[in-house]
Amino acid sequence: MSDLLVKIRGLKLEGRSDETWNPIINGVDLDLHKGEVLGLIGESGAGKSTLGLAAMGFCRDGVRISEGTVEFDGIDLIKASAAVKRDLLGKRIAYVAQSAAASFNPAHQLIEQHVEAPVQHGVRGKSESAEDGIELYRKLRLPNPDEIGFRYPHQVSGGQLQRAMTAMAMACRPDLIIFDEPTTALDVTTQIEVLAAIREIVEEFNTAAIYITHDLAVVAQMADQIKVLLKGDEVETSDTRSMLSAPKEDYTKSLWAVRSFERPLKAPVVAGATPVVSIRNVDAAYGKVPVLHDVSFDMHEGRTVAVVGESGSGKSTTARCITGLLPPTSGEILFDGQPLPSDYRKRNKDQLRQAQMIYQMADTALNPRVSVGNIIARPVQFYSGLSGKELRKRVDHLMDQIELPADQYYNRLPSELSGGQKQRIGIARALAADPKFIICDEVTSALDQLVAEGILRLLARLQDELSLSYMFITHDLATVRAIADEVVVMKDGRVVEQGPKQEMFQPPHHPYTDLLLSSVPEMDPDWLSNLLAERGVDNIGDAASEKI
Amino acid sequence: MIWFIFALIVMAGLAWCLRYAGQLASGNAPMFRDMSFGVAFGYVLGIVILVWLAWAYTQALSDDPAVANKFFFLKAAIEWFIIFAIAAFAFKMFGQYVGTDGSRKLFRSMPLTASFGLLTILVYIIVAIFAGVIAPYGQDEILQGVAANVVAGGDPALGGDPNYPLGTDQIGRDILSRLIYGAQNTVGIAFVTTLLAFFLGGTFGFLAAVLGGWLDQVLSRMVDVLMAIPSLIFALLLMTIASVWANQWGIPLTYFMIVIIAVIDSTRVYRLARAVGQNIVVMDYIEAAKLRGEGLVYLMFKEILPNATAPLLAEFGLRFCFVFLTIAALSFLGVGIQPPLADWGTMVRDLAGFINYAQFAPSAAVTPLLAAGAIALLTVAVNFVVDWMLHKSSGLKE
Numbered sequence: 040m041s042d043l044l045v046k047i048r049g050l051k052l053e054g055r056s057d058e059t060w061n062p063i064i065n066g067v068d069l070d071l072h073k074g075e076v077l078g079l080i081g082e083s084g085a086g087k088s089t090l091g092l093a094a095m096g097f098c099r100d101g102v103r104i105s106e107g108t109v110e111f112d113g114i115d116l117i118k119a120s121a122a123v124k125r126d127l128l129g130k131r132i133a134y135v136a137q138s139a140a141a142s143f144n145p146a147h148q149l150i151e152q153h154v155e156a157p158v159q160h161g162v163r164g165k166s167e168s169a170e171d172g173i174e175l176y177r178k179l180r181l182p183n184p185d186e187i188g189f190r191y192p193h194q195v196s197g198g199q200l201q202r203a204m205t206a207m208a209m210a211c212r213p214d215l216i217i218f219d220e221p222t223t224a225l226d227v228t229t230q231i232e233v234l235a236a237i238r239e240i241v242e243e244f245n246t247a248a249i250y251i252t253h254d255l256a257v258v259a260q261m262a263d264q265i266k267v268l269l270k271g272d273e274v275e276t277s278d279t280r281s282m283l284s285a286p287k288e289d290y291t292k293s294l295w296a297v298r299s300f301e302r303p304l305k306a307p308v309v310a311g312a313t314p315v316v317s318i319r320n321v322d323a324a325y326g327k328v329p330v331l332h333d334v335s336f337d338m339h340e341g342r343t344v345a346v347v348g349e350s351g352s353g354k355s356t357t358a359r360c361i362t363g364l365l366p367p368t369s370g371e372i373l374f375d376g377q378p379l380p381s382d383y384r385k386r387n388k389d390q391l392r393q394a395q396m397i398y399q400m401a402d403t404a405l406n407p408r409v410s411v412g413n414i415i416a417r418p419v420q421f422y423s424g425l426s427g428k429e430l431r432k433r434v435d436h437l438m439d440q441i442e443l444p445a446d447q448y449y450n451r452l453p454s455e456l457s458g459g460q461k462q463r464i465g466i467a468r469a470l471a472a473d474p475k476f477i478i479c480d481e482v483t484s485a486l487d488q489l490v491a492e493g494i495l496r497l498l499a500r501l502q503d504e505l506s507l508s509y510m511f512i513t514h515d516l517a518t519v520r521a522i523a524d525e526v527v528v529m530k531d532g533r534v535v536e537q538g539p540k541q542e543m544f545q546p547p548h549h550p551y552t553d554l555l556l557s558s559v560p561e562m563d564p565d566w567l568s569n570l571l572a573e574r575g576v577d578n579i580g581d582a583a584s585e586k587i
Numbered sequence: 588m589i590w591f592i593f594a595l596i597v598m599a600g601l602a603w604c605l606r607y608a609g610q611l612a613s614g615n616a617p618m619f620r621d622m623s624f625g626v627a628f629g630y631v632l633g634i635v636i637l638v639w640l641a642w643a644y645t646q647a648l649s650d651d652p653a654v655a656n657k658f659f660f661l662k663a664a665i666e667w668f669i670i671f672a673i674a675a676f677a678f679k680m681f682g683q684y685v686g687t688d689g690s691r692k693l694f695r696s697m698p699l700t701a702s703f704g705l706l707t708i709l710v711y712i713i714v715a716i717f718a719g720v721i722a723p724y725g726q727d728e729i730l731q732g733v734a735a736n737v738v739a740g741g742d743p744a745l746g747g748d749p750n751y752p753l754g755t756d757q758i759g760r761d762i763l764s765r766l767i768y769g770a771q772n773t774v775g776i777a778f779v780t781t782l783l784a785f786f787l788g789g790t791f792g793f794l795a796a797v798l799g800g801w802l803d804q805v806l807s808r809m810v811d812v813l814m815a816i817p818s819l820i821f822a823l824l825l826m827t828i829a830s831v832w833a834n835q836w837g838i839p840l841t842y843f844m845i846v847i848i849a850v851i852d853s854t855r856v857y858r859l860a861r862a863v864g865q866n867i868v869v870m871d872y873i874e875a876a877k878l879r880g881e882g883l884v885y886l887m888f889k890e891i892l893p894n895a896t897a898p899l900l901a902e903f904g905l906r907f908c909f910v911f912l913t914i915a916a917l918s919f920l921g922v923g924i925q926p927p928l929a930d931w932g933t934m935v936r937d938l939a940g941f942i943n944y945a946q947f948a949p950s951a952a953v954t955p956l957l958a959a960g961a962i963a964l965l966t967v968a969v970n971f972v973v974d975w976m977l978h979k980s981s982g983l984k985e
Binding site: 122391395396398400407409 | 621870877878880
């Protein structure tokens with residue numbers, strides 16, 4: 040076809056580590072026509088971003104193209120000189136990065152950064168570009184489009200910044216935009232706004248796009264075609280509808296199947312049973328800024344309470360109150376019916392032992408200089424005073440429980456483990472204290488879907504074996520569906536709704552719960568269009584959230 | 588001035604020609620095609636400097652002493668540069684074939700500068716430890732029947748003596764022996780001082796990072812006050828006071844010097860330890876340890892210290908250089924290491940007058956420069972190693 044915009048043939052990329060070149064992409068073909076959106080999906084390390092950048096003829100430091108061709112509109116980008124590429128990039132090819140907050144220069148206003156590319160490429164003069172920018176802001180439905188450009192990056196919200204970044208990419212009306220996980224760092228309610236805005240503007244200017252993400256439901260809304268990558272190899276490519284309805288390869292099917300994990304419902308709590316942890320009318324503040332208002336809920340033995348809400352809703356702050364890192368300004372926390380001292384320094388060893396925590400980022404939760412075995416051994420030794428052979432036996436047992444055999448993993452450092460394995464070590468460290476209650480703070484949100492499911496299954500199994508109570512903090516409703524027994528929905532430091540899972544997922548909902556539930560992308564390519572038709576463009580995302 | 592501008596223009600022209608020729612010869616390879624003019628100019632400038640050095644070297648070999656003397660030091664520099672480069676390369680090769688798997692891998696990935704630095708430090712350590720065995724004479728031994736101020740080089744025609752290859756000083760002591768003992772005194776004292784500075788600065792820095800609050804405020808403001816006073820002048824002032832106490836109590840002044848320099852330098856270490864510690868304290872694993880109920884000492888030395896070793900070790904190298912230079916400077920000013928102990932700073936001061944002879948008799952002027960060279964060489968070597976360690980610890984690999 041004559042309108043072929045990007046043509047990649049047999050592309051191989053290599054990355055340098057440990058003094059040798061290792062393959063990252065092993066011979067991928069890619070065709071992108073004008074005005075078409077291609078979704079690139081895969082787990083982390085699959086080479087999505089590297090391939091996306093290679094489509095611009097660009098390699099990160101320590102990466103090189105070893106074989107293959109990349110043609111953009113008939114121009115060979117691999118052989119092209121720096122001058123030719125300089126002319127193309129920014130003008131005909133643009134890039135939208137995952138973290139808009141890290142990509143904008145914090146020292147300049149948005150509009151100043153917006154006009155740079157068109158002025159540099161001689162597309163438009165400075166004032167015309169600024170006017171055009173305001174026009175684009177309006178099209179992307181940013182609030183106050185006339186003046187938002189004159190703010191600095193820190194003065195606008197994450198979702199708005201991501202849209203401003205899209206506007207900036209659009210400044211020269213490029214033929215191709217590469218979106219690298221543009222909504223991954225955003226809340227569901229914010230994500231939906233950005234998705235709607237991106238889709239609309241890409242359609243309006245008939246821009247071709249490569250949309251990189253690991254979220255299948257998101258890509259289903261955005262892409263005409265989907266390409267699945269696994270460890271640098273293409274698994275399959277087809278148009279979105281047939282990919283969703285009839286995936287061919289096993290790997291693709293397994294990706295689709297991930298969301299099917301769901302625990303059986305448990306019998307309701309016996310009336311009058313003492314909850315393991317009970318939060319009673321807790322208020323808390325950071326300095327003088329109040330963040331929690333009258334939060335109360337109970338957690339019972341052997342059950343999981345999922346706390347959901349967008350970032351800033353007070354989920355993690357509630358956890359900090361329970362652990363005693365942030366003493367509440369009023370209210371109390373009961374453990375087995377007994378009040379806990381509000382400051383962790385005043386709690387005794389046994390009280391500290393009973394409540395453990397698993398963190399979101401396993402990278403920062405494990406000391407990188409301590410071996411896995413010692414990480415797990417320390418709490419055992421600290422609380423139970425075991426030593427020598429008995430200590431080792433206990434650690435071995437714990438490592439068996441998390442399915443990482445001690446003979447292979449005992450002496451490894453955290454940096455020698457994968458993300459999922461690190462998270463398992465975090466779980467083992469919590470178990471090592473032999474607790475009754477564990478706080479899981481977004482434990483799966485940094486993991487790939489397949490790995491995350493493994494962690495959820497492990498947690499579920501441990502709960503059944505040890506009758507643990509979990510407080511499961513998450514913003515992902517699919518996870519809630521999979522693992523929760525009770526759900527607590529929080530917004531702006533308040534509990535807006537709580538109850539057993541089966542009731543929470545059935546109408547009638549509190550309007551905010553309804554907004555949250557309706558904002559979760561589904562694997563239906565028409566979902567976004569239907570939702571927009573149903574609710575109207577002004578009734579989604581942050582705008583809707585503020586009205587509640 | 589006109590010549591200078593003319594040379595620049597010629598070089599600019601050459602740079603353009605170089606790039607164009609490269610493009611033609613290599614069939615427009617990316618290296619020449621995307622080469623900016625500044626880079627091409629840099630290549631030309633480098634070539635011009637190399638040519639000038641080669642020309643200067645031939646000048647130094649000239650029969651006319653007036654011409655040869657002008658380039659005497661340049662010639663020595665070029666020769667030593669080549670010798671050091673070869674030694675470093677040989678050391679690196681040696682390391683690649685001897686030792687454990689880990690050390691061999693380390694040597695393979697090591698840049699030449701780092702292997703030069705390591706080799707130099709190793710040599711200094713050996714010399715310092717075995718000074719008594721290596722040195723031909725004692726450090727304070729005034730050689731009987733030998734003239735003072737024997738010139739280095741050992742050539743009797745130029746006023747040297749083959750028995751004293753580096754000559755003798757103003758009261759007839761062997762300079763080679765004093766240099767060797769100087770390594771022991773200067774380097775040894777500097778090492779102890781740096782260790783003490785790190786112990787003080789590191790402990791208080793971590794303490795401030797973990798506890799924060801008023802303790803952090805008090806410590807930090809105290810450190811600010813100490814840092815506000817120029818360190819060398821402050822050290823001089825304290826040394827003057829200490830010299831009175833040293834006499835009264837009969838404690839050698841050197842001990843006072845160690846403590847004074849350690850305290851002054853520990854302020855810099857404190858700042859670093861506190862900054863690094865604060866970055867580590869916010870990590871979740873510290874929070875986990877706190878929630879476990881761990882004590883302060885465990886937090887500081889088991890959780891924080893292992894993660895702060897890379898920057899602290901790098902700082903140790905640099906701080907060692909500064910301490911070492913401070914000691915040399917204090918000795919040069921006459922309040923540091925006391926005679927008759929040999930020390931490089933004092934040696935430079937005692938023989939400084941000979942530098943005036945450089946133009947007429949370069950080998951006479953070498954005498955004070957030997958000690959200065961020993962200081963400079965160690966400083967450069969330590970910095971090379973530190974750079975390399977920083978590079979490794981920052982994870983910036985190519």
